[in-house]
Amino acid sequence: MKIDQTANPLNSVPSPAKAQPAKDVAPPAAASVSTPLPANLSSLTAQVRQLQTQLAQPGSGDFDTAKVTEIRQAISDGRYQVNPEKIADGLLDTVRDLLGKRPS
Structure with a gap:
C-alpha cells in the first residue's frame, strides 16, 4: 500500500476569506453577552499568592x-x-x- 503525499484533503474546505458571509444571520449571542466566570478572579489570585x-x-x-x-548526604x-x-x-x-x- 502506497501513501500518496500529494493529496491534500483540506483543499476542499473553503477558507474563511473565500467563504460568502451570510447577510441574514444575526451575530452570536455569546459575542454580546459575557459569560460569568466560575469564580471571582481576584479571589483566585489571592489564593494563588x-x-x-x-x-x-x-x-x-x-x-x-x-x-x-541529611539522608542524601548520608547515602553519599x-x-x-x-x-x-x-x-x-x-x-x-x-x-x-x-x-x-x-x-488481630
Whole structure:
C-alpha cells in the first residue's frame, strides 16, 4: 500500500476569506453577552499568592527538605543504613489495608 503525499484533503474546505458571509444571520449571542466566570478572579489570585507564600517557607511542603538533604548526604558518605524489617512491616501493613484486614 502506497501513501500518496500529494493529496491534500483540506483543499476542499473553503477558507474563511473565500467563504460568502451570510447577510441574514444575526451575530452570536455569546459575542454580546459575557459569560460569568466560575469564580471571582481576584479571589483566585489571592489564593494563588497565599499558596505560593506557604510553599516558599521551609518545611511547609509534603516533605522535610532538611531531612531529605541529611539522608542524601548520608547515602553519599556511605553512612545510611537500610532497615529491611521496617520496610517489610510497612509493606505488609499496606497490603493488609488494601485487603481491608488488620492483624488481630
